[in-house]
Amino acid sequence: MSDTENFEVCRKVIDLCREEISRRVVGQKDVVDGILTAAIAGGHVLLEGVPGLAKTLAVRSFADVSGLDFKRIQFTPDLLPADVTGTLIYEQNSATFSVRKGPVFTNVVLADEINRSPAKVQSALLEAMAERQVTIGENTYKLPEPFIVLATQNPIDEEGTYNLPAAELDRFLLKLVVSYPTPEEEIAVVRTCGKAPDIPLRKILDAEKIFAMRKLVDSIKCDDKIVEYIVSIVSATRADKDKRQFKSRQSEFSKYISFGASPRAGIALLQCAKVQALFAGRNFVLPDDVKSAALPVLRHRIVLSYEASADSVTSDELIGKILSLMPAP
Template structure:
C-alpha cells in the first residue's frame, strides 16, 4: 500500500500543470471538454488522434490553441488530392553551386501536426504520414531523421463530404490511438461562443504554460500508474469479446466483421492510465477503462453489412459490450 501512496504522490505532482493548461485553452475554446481531455490523453500516452466532425466545430482552433499553450512547434497541413509525400516529409534539393544535394525538411518536423482532411490525400501521402507516426522518424534520400519529441499527429476527417476523398484503410486507421466524434456545442456554449467570437478581430493571447520537457516527465509518471491484474483481465475481456463474442454470451457475432487488434489492448491500458493521471490518481479503476474504451475501439471494430442494415454502429456494439461484460 505504501508503494501506491508513493505513485499517488508522484502523479499528483506531475499532473499539477493540467488545471492551468485547461484554463489557458479555455480562454479561446468554449466547452469541448471531452475533446480537450482526449487530446491531452493522446499527448500523455504518446498516441495519435483522429477527429471526425462537421466543419466549424473548432477542431483546428482547439489543436492550435493546445500547441500554443504548450510551447511546442505546430504545423497545420491541408491535405489535398495533389499533395505529394515530399510536400509532407521533405526532399533532397540540388545545389548547382557545389554540385551537391541538401536536405529540405518538410512540415512533419514539428511537435504537433494537424493533418486537416487526411482522407482527401492519396494513399502514398497517407502512408508517408502514417510511417512517420509509427516510427517517429522519416527517411529522405539515404538519411534517416528522427522527429522531435513529443510528436503528436491529430488528423481530421469530414463525415459528410465524401466526394473526392480516399477513405483510410482499416490498417492505417488502426495506427490512431483514439478516434473522437465531435458534436455540436450546447445552446449555452454557443451563446458564450457568440459573446466571445462575434467580432471582426478576435485575437486572444494564449500563453505557454508548459514545455515539451513537462510532457515527457508526465509520461514517465503515467507509465508508473498501477494497473491491477483484475483490470488487465477486464481489458482483455473487452478486446476478446470483439473477436469471440459467443464466448462471452454476447449475441453480436453477426454484426462484427473484424474485432479489435492487439493495438487496442495496449491503447486501452495506456489510455486508462492517462485518464487516471488527469484525475490525479496513481491507479486505474474500471471506470477509467469504460470512459476511454469507445474512443479506442470505435475505429477498430469493423461492423458487418447486417449491422449497417439494422442501422447499428460500432458505438452501439461497444455500448453493449461495456454494459454486459462483468466489471471487476
C-alpha cells in the same frame, strides 16, 4: 517530492491546461481531454466532425498551451508525399543533393482534412506516426520528441475524399467525435463574433513536463484483474472468436462486426486508462478509467459488417453494449 505530491501537481497542471484552452474553445471537454490524453500517452488523434465545430481551433490552442513547435498541413487532392515528409534538392553549384525536410519535422502536426488526399499521401504519414522517423532518399531521420499528429476529417463529404485505410486508422491512439455544442455553449460561441482565435493563451506545458508526466504514467499500478478486463473487452469485438464470453448474448452484436480490434488496441486502452488515473491524481487504475477510455480507443478499430449498415448500428453502440455485458472486476 513524494509520488503523491507529484500526482497532485500533475492533476493541477492538467486542470490549468483545460482552463486555459477553455478561454478559446467553448465546451468540447471530451475533445480537449482526448488531445491531452494522447499527448501524455505519446499517441496520435483523429478528430471527426462537421465544419465549424472548432476542431482546428482546439488543436491550435493545445499547441499554444503546450509551448511545442507546431505546423499545419492542409491536405488536398494534389498534395504529394514529399510535401509532407520532405525531399532531396539538387544543388547545381556543388553537384550534390541536399535534404529539405518537410513540415512533419515538428512536435505537433495538424493534418487538416486528412481524407482529402489520396492514399499515397496518407501513407507518407505511416512511418512517421508509427516509428517516429522519416526516410528521405537513402537516409532515415528521427523526428523530434514529443511528436503528435492531430488529424481532422469531415464525415459528411464523400466526393473528393479518400477513406483512411485500416492500417493508418490503427496508428491513431484515439478517434474523437466532435459534436455540436449545447444551446448555452453556442450562445457563448456566437458572442465571441469569431474573435476566439485571437485570444492569447499562456504556455502551461513544455516538453520536459510532458516527459515527466509520461514517467508518472508508467509508474501507475494496474491490477492483473484490470488487465484481464481490458483484454476481455478487446477480444469481445472479434467476430471470429470461440464465443467463450457472453454465450448467446454475444450473438446479438457479433453479427455486426466483420473485424475486431487488435492487441494494439489493448495496449492503447491500458495506456489511456492510466492517463485517466493521472487526471484524477491517482497512482492506480480503476475499471471506470477503462470504461471512459474505451469509446475513443476502440471506435475506429472495429470494422462493421453490412448488417450493421443495414440496421443503422454504430461502433459506439456496439462498444457500449460490450461494456454493459462485460462484468467489471
